Each structure stands twice: as C-alpha cells, then as structure tokens.
Amino acid sequence: MHGASRRRRRRGRLHRLLRKLHAQRNRQQASALVGLWDECIADERLAVLMHAAQEYWAQRGGDRTVAKSSWLPRGAMPRSPLEALARGVLCAHVPEETPVDAVAGAEYWVQIRQGRSGGLGLHFDKDERAHAERGEWHHPMLASATYLTNGGAPLAIFDTTSDGKGPVRRGWLVSPQRGRHVAFLGDRLHGVPAELAPEGSQATRVSVLVNLWDRRPAGVSRAPAGEACEPFALCFAHKVTPPIAVVQPDDHLLYEHRDGDTGPIPKERWRAEALGALELSYPH
Numbered sequence: 001m002h003g004a005s006r007r008r009r010r011r012g013r014l015h016r017l018l019r020k021l022h023a024q025r026n027r028q029q030a031s032a033l034v035g036l037w038d039e040c041i042a043d044e045r046l047a048v049l050m051h052a053a054q055e056y057w058a059q060r061g062g063d064r065t066v067a068k069s070s071w072l073p074r075g076a077m078p079r080s081p082l083e084a085l086a087r088g089v090l091c092a093h094v095p096e097e098t099p100v101d102a103v104a105g106a107e108y109w110v111q112i113r114q115g116r117s118g119g120l121g122l123h124f125d126k127d128e129r130a131h132a133e134r135g136e137w138h139h140p141m142l143a144s145a146t147y148l149t150n151g152g153a154p155l156a157i158f159d160t161t162s163d164g165k166g167p168v169r170r171g172w173l174v175s176p177q178r179g180r181h182v183a184f185l186g187d188r189l190h191g192v193p194a195e196l197a198p199e200g201s202q203a204t205r206v207s208v209l210v211n212l213w214d215r216r217p218a219g220v221s222r223a224p225a226g227e228a229c230e231p232f233a234l235c236f237a238h239k240v241t242p243p244i245a246v247v248q249p250d251d252h253l254l255y256e257h258r259d260g261d262t263g264p265i266p267k268e269r270w271r272a273e274a275l276g277a278l279e280l281s282y283p284h
Helices: 002-029 043-060 081-093 128-134 267-281
Strands: 033-037 070-073 105-114 120-123 142-147 155-161 170-174 181-185 188-192 204-213 244-246
Touching (some): 043 081, 043 105, 043 204, 070 081, 081 142, 081 181, 081 204, 181 188
Antiparallel strands (some): 033 181, 070 105, 105 204, 142 181, 142 204, 155 170, 155 188, 170 244
C-alpha cells in the first residue's frame, strides 16, 4: 500500500517537473515580436495624425534623451488625435476584461527623423526617472510604433533583455511603411540603426510610439486638451510576415549592456546579408 502511494507521489512530481520544463521551453521560444500589421489606419485619419504629430514634435520633440512623452489613462476618452491613436493601441492589445490595475494606460510620443542621419541608438524603454533616481529598471509591458510615412531606417528589435542574460540570437528588421503598426515586448533591446537605411535615402521617417504600462511612469503626465477627437480602432486585418534576420551569437558584442550601449556591431555586413529581407518590406 505504502509502495503504491510512493509511486503515485513520484509520478506526480515527475509530471509537475515535465510541465515546468515544457513551460520554460515555451517561454524560451516565445518571440519578442508580438506582431506586424499593415493598413491599420484609414488614409483620411493618417493625414490628421500626421498634422498632429508635426505639431507635437515642434512642441515636445528632440532626441531620445530629451523628447517628452505624454500619458493617457486607460478608459479615458481622447481629446486629441494622438490620444485617439494611443487609445486605439490600448484597445487593440488589451482585452476589455483585463483589470485596470494590470494595465494602467499608455505613454505616447513622436519621432521625426530624416535620411541616413536619422537613426536612434540601441536602448531599452524604461521608466527614465525611476532609473535615474533609484537605479530601477521598470519596463513597459508592450512597446509599439505606428508609421505615418514610408522609408527611412528600419526598426531593429533584439531578443535580449536588460538583465543581460543570454546571448543575442535573433533580430527583427521592420521597415517604416505608412499605416504600419508593429508591437514587441517592452523589455527588449531595440533602436533604429541609421547604417541600415537605404543608400541615398532622404526620406522623412515619422512615427508615433505608444507603450503600455502597468503603472504611469514617473514624471509623465497627460498633455493639455486639444481638438476633440472621436475614438477609432486599429484594423488588424492585414497581418504580415516581418523580414527576419537571424543574428548569430558572435555577431553582436554587447558592452555595458544594461545601459543600452553596444559594442561594435558589423552593421555593414549585416546590411548586405539582410538586404533582400529589407527590400521585401520597403514600398516600391
């Protein structure tokens, strides 16, 4: 009797261990890229967003270290076109039944860059003030970019996190395309390598970045009310397969990884190897 009971307990422990290992393997295989969708926003609304983005950039723009972001509480009705987009991203990625204390709202800002000089260094999105004041690494739950123009350097997303664990094995290159929306895990290394822009490109790259948080980042507040704007939903009918560049462990040497600084990356060689993939997603 006792022997049968011990065998059942051993089988139970074995089954729990197998389930744990299976869950760990699934987590390891999970993609940093949540999804990529084209034609997410109607043309007439893109024109309104473009005007709003240019105004926002003029008032609150700059480089990555000084650009200002704004906050939209979850459930709040939009009072500007950019807030309407932020609300659309929230609604698209967060099921209605999700508790408010799980997803508090959206942080949004604008980037406008031109030509091959319009890159952005590799970095981690985080609560900047909490990091500066307390050394705390708190990341958004989800990061996203919505493009309002075609062309310019691609967004590069890597499968490494700020804890510095594990080699970089995969990278995703997402080219800007008008009406395209890309979402990825908020704790992943990313940037816009100017070296990967098409040769001779002078395109102006306009994007609206929206990050979803479990709490409002320190020092980020809601923007003053602008023109009233009706809410709208992003269209996810046109999901596309992104161009993927497989990054070998020895290709990327990351130094001072946690600060978002990178060592020598052979971008020109990578560009040559990934050129076909880049061309697949650039409009012709």
